[in-house]
Amino acid sequence: MSTATTATTRPDEAPEEVLAPLVSWKAPIGLGILAVVGTVMFGVFSGGKSAAFGLVDTGRGASAVAAWLALAVAILAAAWLSYAWFRARRAGHGPAGWIPPALAAAVVVFVLAVLGVAGVTVITLGARLIGWLSAVVMLALAGWSAWLAPRGHKLPRWGVAAFAIAFLVGFLVWIVAGGRDATPYISLAGLLAGAVTLAVPLVFGSLSGVLCERSGIVNIAIEGQLLMGAFSAAVGATVTGSVYAGLIAAAVAGALVSLVLAVVSIKYLVNQIIVGVVLNVLVVGLTNFLFSTLLTANPEGLNKPPHLGSIEIPVLADVPLIGPILFRQSLVGYLMYIAVIVVYVGLFHTKWGLRVRAVGEHPQAADTLGVNVNRTRFWNTILGGAIAGIGGSFFTLVAVDAFSKEMSAGRGYIALAALIFGRWNPIGAFLASLLFGFADNLQSVITIIGSPLPSQFMAMLPYVVTVFAVAGLVGRSRPPAMEGIPYVKG
Amino acid sequence: MAEAQQVPETAQAPLPTGPSQPTPSAPAGATLLRRIVTGTPMVSLLSVVLAIVIGGILMAVTNPKVATAAGYFFGRPGDTIAEIFRPYAALVQGSIFNWEGADFTAQIYPLVETFTVSTPLIFAGLGVALAFRAGLFNIGAQGQLIFGALLGAYVGFTWHLPPGLHLLVVILAGIVGGGLWGGLVGFLKARTGAHEVIVTIMFNYVASFLLLFLLTTPAFQRKGSTNPISPFLDEDALFPALLGPQFRIHAGFILAILVTWGVWWILNRSTIGFEFRAVGANPNAARTAGVNVGRATVLVMALAGALAGLSGIAQVAGTEKYLSGGVAASIGFDAITVALLGRSTPWGTLFAGLLFGAFRAGGVSMQAVTQTPIDIVLVIQSLIVLFIAAPPLVRAVFGLNPRRPKKAKEPPRAKAPMSTSGAAS
Numbered sequence: 001m002s003t004a005t006t007a008t009t010r011p012d013e014a015p016e017e018v019l020a021p022l023v024s025w026k027a028p029i030g031l032g033i034l035a036v037v038g039t040v041m042f043g044v045f046s047g048g049k050s051a052a053f054g055l056v057d058t059g060r061g062a063s064a065v066a067a068w069l070a071l072a073v074a075i076l077a078a079a080w081l082s083y084a085w086f087r088a089r090r091a092g093h094g095p096a097g098w099i100p101p102a103l104a105a106a107v108v109v110f111v112l113a114v115l116g117v118a119g120v121t122v123i124t125l126g127a128r129l130i131g132w133l134s135a136v137v138m139l140a141l142a143g144w145s146a147w148l149a150p151r152g153h154k155l156p157r158w159g160v161a162a163f164a165i166a167f168l169v170g171f172l173v174w175i176v177a178g179g180r181d182a183t184p185y186i187s188l189a190g191l192l193a194g195a196v197t198l199a200v201p202l203v204f205g206s207l208s209g210v211l212c213e214r215s216g217i218v219n220i221a222i223e224g225q226l227l228m229g230a231f232s233a234a235v236g237a238t239v240t241g242s243v244y245a246g247l248i249a250a251a252v253a254g255a256l257v258s259l260v261l262a263v264v265s266i267k268y269l270v271n272q273i274i275v276g277v278v279l280n281v282l283v284v285g286l287t288n289f290l291f292s293t294l295l296t297a298n299p300e301g302l303n304k305p306p307h308l309g310s311i312e313i314p315v316l317a318d319v320p321l322i323g324p325i326l327f328r329q330s331l332v333g334y335l336m337y338i339a340v341i342v343v344y345v346g347l348f349h350t351k352w353g354l355r356v357r358a359v360g361e362h363p364q365a366a367d368t369l370g371v372n373v374n375r376t377r378f379w380n381t382i383l384g385g386a387i388a389g390i391g392g393s394f395f396t397l398v399a400v401d402a403f404s405k406e407m408s409a410g411r412g413y414i415a416l417a418a419l420i421f422g423r424w425n426p427i428g429a430f431l432a433s434l435l436f437g438f439a440d441n442l443q444s445v446i447t448i449i450g451s452p453l454p455s456q457f458m459a460m461l462p463y464v465v466t467v468f469a470v471a472g473l474v475g476r477s478r479p480p481a482m483e484g485i486p487y488v489k490g
Numbered sequence: 491m492a493e494a495q496q497v498p499e500t501a502q503a504p505l506p507t508g509p510s511q512p513t514p515s516a517p518a519g520a521t522l523l524r525r526i527v528t529g530t531p532m533v534s535l536l537s538v539v540l541a542i543v544i545g546g547i548l549m550a551v552t553n554p555k556v557a558t559a560a561g562y563f564f565g566r567p568g569d570t571i572a573e574i575f576r577p578y579a580a581l582v583q584g585s586i587f588n589w590e591g592a593d594f595t596a597q598i599y600p601l602v603e604t605f606t607v608s609t610p611l612i613f614a615g616l617g618v619a620l621a622f623r624a625g626l627f628n629i630g631a632q633g634q635l636i637f638g639a640l641l642g643a644y645v646g647f648t649w650h651l652p653p654g655l656h657l658l659v660v661i662l663a664g665i666v667g668g669g670l671w672g673g674l675v676g677f678l679k680a681r682t683g684a685h686e687v688i689v690t691i692m693f694n695y696v697a698s699f700l701l702l703f704l705l706t707t708p709a710f711q712r713k714g715s716t717n718p719i720s721p722f723l724d725e726d727a728l729f730p731a732l733l734g735p736q737f738r739i740h741a742g743f744i745l746a747i748l749v750t751w752g753v754w755w756i757l758n759r760s761t762i763g764f765e766f767r768a769v770g771a772n773p774n775a776a777r778t779a780g781v782n783v784g785r786a787t788v789l790v791m792a793l794a795g796a797l798a799g800l801s802g803i804a805q806v807a808g809t810e811k812y813l814s815g816g817v818a819a820s821i822g823f824d825a826i827t828v829a830l831l832g833r834s835t836p837w838g839t840l841f842a843g844l845l846f847g848a849f850r851a852g853g854v855s856m857q858a859v860t861q862t863p864i865d866i867v868l869v870i871q872s873l874i875v876l877f878i879a880a881p882p883l884v885r886a887v888f889g890l891n892p893r894r895p896k897k898a899k900e901p902p903r904a905k906a907p908m909s910t911s912g913a914a915s
Contacts, residue, residue: 026682220687260876268880273627273687275879277826278872285868286548292863293552413691420688456703463692470684479685 067116127177134170199437204391205415220276223412229392254389584855608847615828617797630690632822633697638799641667646723672795
């Protein structure tokens with residue numbers, strides 16, 4: 001961390017002033033550290049082995065129809081997106097923000113579809129080659145960033161994305177190639193599908209955080225909302241015999257936890273962080289107590305919820321890699337995609353969202369313009385709790401078919417990390433949750449194949465990455481301005 | 491600036507910031523009785539009562555024996571009431587005085603056990619409270635405790651020093667370990683503006699995973715054991731037992747009281763303590779007055795970490811005698827509630843630590859005697875803190891709020907008792 005002292009800020013300045021230095025060396029330093037670490041790990045210490053990645057689910061044949069379909073869709077999408085980009089450039093303004101990433105996604109799907117059509121099911125990559133390749137890319141980008149910094153520029157977003165991809169690919173090949181076998185093999189399809197599954201509660205939790213914090217209420221209680229949701233889903237679904245009733249019970253339970261947070265912090269002006277921390281303890285105590293008394297005494301009648309199976313969309317689910325992720329999910333999984341889109345569109349493309357963000361950034365201005373600040377905050381917090389509660393139902397209705405003590409196991413805090421790493425943006429939080437879910441799943445996979453990295457360090461990754469993010473070494477995470485500060489009219 | 495002025499002091503309710511201020515004059519017509527009844531100590535007491543009542547209701551509702559007894563409630567109402575109170579009786583019996591004990595040792599054992607259990611809570615609670623006073627939320631006592639325990643235990647079982655010196659070195663190692671881990675948070679906050687709540691939460695996880703990893707390495711794992719536990723610390727590295735081998739209490743408890751006094755002295759008698767409180771009250775004003783806010787932030791976090799590190803030492807060199815993955819238990823999180831209950835004053839934290847220590851110690855025997863899950867203690871603890879943080883809520887429950895309708899311009903009633911809470915130290 002001592003390298004950060006070269007930043008052109010003085011320690012005695014206020015944090016607000018520190019955040020806006022004229023020349024920031026944080027990004028080059030952060031990228032430089034990562035690039036050097038990556039070079040040493042993936043390049044210098046790469047074994048001579050190769051890593052094999054399975055593209056198709058084990059036990060399921062590749063579907064030619066699905067591959068051709070994906071190919072056609074990818075070509076059409078790529079063509080249309082390129083045309084849109086081209087037209088935007090001709091018209092003199094840059095393309096809309098979503099076009100470049102969408103085009104990149106279309107190209108990825110295209111490549112996958114080509115592999116599927118060609119009948120390729122396993123890709124084998126040499127660890128040394130890929131390691132050095134990713135090292136060179138990372139060092140070059142870090143160098144470029146250092147070159148840009150004194151000129152007052154930052155690495156463009158695609159540069160940061162390329163850096164992240166290079167690091168991720170290098171890391172994955174390095175860690176898989178370090179396995180016990182001669183050519184260690186993992187199923188990439190299974191890895192990704194598992195990552196999305198593990199990310200489901202994280203996504204719901206971080207969306208809850210986005211909704212609360214964008215309106216200015218700090219939500220540390222995500223963990224409690226998830227756990228309460230898991231508990232209520234199990235009991236509700238068992239008692240009524242219906243998973244849908246369980247889902248509703250989970251949403252209500254999450255909203256109730258939020259209700260306490262909202263009432264105590266908005267009406268009684270108690271510090272929101274305190275309420276959040278205390279609520280987490282309260283929910284742990286309450287669910288543990290009820291589990292040990294009522295649920296253990298009568299598991300059949302209270303803790304045996306029906307299973308929420310996955311719904312498969314025919315043909316599409318057979319597209320290599322992305323099929324199972326997008327089209328073979330449980331109801332909660334599909335709800336997750338819907339929730340991300342709805343929250344994103346709602347926050348950034350509707351009048352409601354504009355008001356919510358105004359309340360979080362400058363409540364006085366919003367109040368002057370006739371927005372009821374505290375009512376907005378109240379309902380956002382309740383809505384956030386309901387969403388987190390649904391995320392909690394994942395534990396008891398999809399993952400395991402019974403409630404057990406503290407089964408959310410700190411996922412609420414990872415969701416908080418994802419929210420920050422995703423910069424208080426629903427899409428960002430979604431992607432960060434996927435990344436953390438991926439790290440989580442990779443950790444269990446590499447314990448099976450054997451790995452050069454102790455699994456505890458893999459488990460640490462999300463937290464370390466988040467500290468880097470809030471410290472501004474990799475990008476900058478800036479919370480809503482008036483977060484955590486109660487609004488009193490007058 | 492305008493924003494900051496708008497926020498009434500209740501926004502920082504549990505963070506008493508200034509030295510004792512005279513109570514703003516009570517509204518006309520308020521009697522002495524009302525002032526006593528609505529004052530801070532009374533609210534604290536009522537919060538505890540309310541939490542215990544709610545906990546009792548929860549236990550009564552979930553206890554089948556209560557339901558059975560309630561079936562003939564009108565025949566013999568005493569049975570129902572006895573069943574409702576049985577868990578609390580067991581709690582008192584397990585934490586204060588065992589009236590069924592055979593001899594004096596057995597009778598007094600629960601109280602001594604309460605002191606033992608509360609020792610790490612007091613240390614960690616002081617760490618959280620000290621940071622609170624400087625306006626920082628130290629959620630990271632858990633991680634700092636682990637680091638202190640990690641370093642202290644390592645020194646305790648690998649180095650072999652003369653008696654006396656060894657314990658001293660172990661304590662120092664705990665202070666350094668916790669202090670560095672906490673100071674790093676302060677450094678990140680001062681340098682980059684990274685919010686300490688997020689950093690400390692993340693650091694808790696990093697520390698506990700690091701602990702789990704280290705316990706699988708040869709340097710830390712006990713020889714011949716497949717479990718992730720360390721060797722026992724040297725006999726010289728342990729806190730001496732205070733009341734002989736039949737009790738678990740050790741000299742760490744005395745140290746906790748001394749450290750409480752030390753923290754009080756730092757906060758109320760030293761220059762740096764004044765700077766801490768100034769930064770906590772208003773960082774901008776403190777900076778204008780010449781306080782180096784960044785330095786104070788790093789220092790207070792390092793001190794808070796050192797205190798939490800001592801809590802880890804109380805664990806490894808006091809009660810546990812070795813390092814395991816569960817060394818921190820939930821002390822780091824309980825410490826937050828301890829500090830809040832103690833209103834962030836050193837002596838208040840000491841008593842809050844004793845109370846929660848009693849809950850812990852009594853909860854264990856309650857679970858054994860009446861099969862009431864110990865988790866009820868968590869519920870009661872968190873309810874107490876929730877109520878204490880919101881005095882108007884407690885007053886509303888007991889119907890103590892003033893009947894006069896408030897005007898919007900008037901500052902909330904809570905202001906008066908809250909701003910004087912710093913006086914307790």
